[in-house]
Amino acid sequence: MRKLIIGCLIALWAPLVVGAQETKVYRWVDADGVVHYGDSIPAEYAEYPKAVLNDRAVTIGNLAGKKTDEQREAERIAAERLAARERQQRADQALLATYLSVEEILLHRDRRVELFQAQSRVTELYLSNLTTRLAMLRNDAAKYQPYSDDSQAPMIPEELAKDLRRTKDTIDRHERNLKKFQTDEQQIIERFDGDISRFKVLKGLVDT
DSSP, X not given: OHHHHHHHHHXXXXXXXXXXXXXXXXXXXXXXXXXXXESSOOGXXXXXXXXXXXXXXXXXXXXXXXXXXXXXXXXXXXXXXXXXXXXHHHHHHHHHHHOSSHHHHHHHHHHHHHHHHHHHHHHHHHHHHHHHHHXXXXXXXXXXXXXXXXXXXXXXXXXXXXXXXHHHHHHHHHHHHHHHHXXXXXXXXXXXXXXXXXXXXXXXXXXX
């Protein structure tokens, strides 16, 4: 029985040992079209693509050579295009899962736009009040140096000067906010317009 077990193990191990001893040969073609074979690759041929052969001259693998700048650029462009397609697929799935009709998209768009318009109206009201206040402060400041034409006028009180600066700064800040609200509103409209166009294409509502 013991001999039988040993014999079976030897039979199982034999192909593994033979495989481990199998010699690999590399085949490549140089820049002049000359075919080379060898069990190792000289450094000067490292950049060439190579086929890996076993001892029966059967190709069992391939080794890529050094890629050219053009090949790397082509691969980069292909990868970017693939990523863009995958992003578009995810966006399409989300669009179809979120809306059932164009009317739903329009309703959502109008609600978002109303928020920005409300923010803009409030900001415009602040600016109107601040502009009125700034005009009053400037009228007061005109009695003092450096705003008065009277060389004998006293220097502007520090508190009035600070109030002028604060009011100007606040107006500048609200003007920037108003511009941002208006820009965001336009971007939202453009984004929803794009969603509507894409939704129609996906639903077959327009000719592609």
